[in-house]
Amino acid sequence: MQTTEMGYFGNIWVRQNTMDTKGMAFAGHKHKFDHVTMLVKGSVKVEVEGHEPKEFVAPTFIVIRKEHVHKITSLTDDVIYYCVFAVRDLDGEPIEDMAGADVDPMFNTAVHPDYWSNRSNIKENK
Secondary structure, three states: OEEEEEEEEOOEEEEEEEEOOOOOEEEEEOEOOOEEEEEEEOEEEEEEOOOOOEEEEOOEEEEEOOOOOEEEEEOOOOEEEEEEEEOEEOOOOEOOOOOOOOEOOOOEOOOOOOHHHHHHHHHHHO
């Protein structure tokens, strides 16, 4: 599993995710807001707590509701999908003006341990 923070345009954040081989999974986690996952290549199984697992085939988009643990598993080799969501302030509100804002584009309850150090590197490159 490889994740690449693509960055933002306006107040829209885009993150690319790739899974090279069938059976790879992006472990369950949840966000404090709804977001869209755009599946552009391959097929995946999406497991959302409280719901039956669903399979999706590219090209399509998948709505992930807030506060629900979700897990994505590749059903084919070479899966590519993008997580797309509004950039939010530290209180979780969508923001329009990025100038000087202290933002948390992920704003979720569980992030990778090196997320914050990588985030500062991304901001410096913008």
